Amino acid sequence: MEPTIKQLRYLLSVSQAGSFRGAAERLDIAQPTLTAQINTLESKLGVTLLERSRQGAQLTPAGRSFIPFIETILEQVASIGRLANEADGSLIGTYRLGVPPTLGPYFLPEVIPTIHRSFPGLKIFVRENAPRDLEVGLLHGENDFIITTLPMEIPNLSVEPLFNEPLVLVCAPDHAFAEQETIEPDDLRGESLLAIEEKHRLFDLMQTIALQFSARLLRDYEGTSLDTLRHMIGTGLGIAFLPALYVKSEITPRQDVKSMKFTGPTFARGVALAWRPGSRRAELYKQIAQIMRTVSHDTLSDHITLNMQTTGYDGGRL
Secondary structure, rough: OOOOHHHHHHHHHHHHOHHHHHHHHHOOOOOHHHHHHHHHHHHHHHOOOOEEEEOEEOOOHHHHHHHHHHHHHEEEEEHHHHHHHHHHOOOOEEEEEEEOOOOOHHHHHHHHHHHHHOOHHHHEEEEEOOOOOOOHHOOOOOOOOOEOOOOOOOOOOOEEEEEEEEEEEEEEEOHHHHHHHHHHHHHHOOOOOEEEEEOOOOHHHHHHHHHHHOEOOOOHHHEOOOHHHHHHHHHHOEEEEEHHHHHHHHHOOOOOOEEEOOOOOOEEEEEEEEOOOOOOOHHHHHHHHHHHHHHHHHHHOOEEEEEEEOOOOOOOOO
16 A cells, blocks of 8 residues: 555654654644554555654654655645646636836835735746746746736737836936926937837837937947936936836935926836736736726825826837
8 A cells, every 4th residue: 555645744744843742733633643644654664764752753764765755745745736726716826927127126016915915825926027028928828927018019918907107307416407497308409318228118218208309319328227227327327217116116215316307298108917818817817907006096196197098109119
């Protein structure tokens, strides 16, 4: 006869507790039941696994050699259970969420606590990537759902709009703009405009702004992240339009660069939740999207808007 999962679990518990009594308390079973199961296991295997004494129970050398295999078996059994829960529609398991690095760190902390309270059995593995790569990863099954920016480049994905995130004009504290109460569109003429790398859709928007207002887009100094952009802005290398949630999180508290009021058209990027069409988890993703919208409305209304119609940007990619 082969060992049972229960017997293996009981042996592991005794080895961890150091006694039958302690293990029985952990397992919430009667000590004679535990002892009988361990004796049966030893009989099946034909090996003494535990040394019993008045001080407790310790693994024999043979018992110690079995423990790594037992731990692996029990871990795999738990994984099978999680997969079964996911397959039968239970809202339990680990889901892979893709987010842009220009948004995730500044938005997810606002919504994850509410999502966890709403779905305590739901675990979320988060990975960052550029929006285009997130959408390809979603299509290929690398992501279960993603937060991305609009318009998406892969057609026919299921999409729930979340909010519109304005961009904020930012300059160095000693830049000439810092002395002005407002910045007019004509003030941007000839200014050096910094942008994040081209793989991010924010680059497309910076390019549009530069063309519209005759600013100089510094292609030789593209930032690898929003933080690198902020540091370059702080040295006076140029100005930039940065996402409002990033400004709220990283600029307002530090004040190493200065955000300005721009009187021109509002540039913004649309943000949405997306998943593969036909997914059996579509209803879950819709509920998560609603949580994100509600939290955004309640806590971020000074920085974003739930109106998905972007103004000041007539076409192209955000």
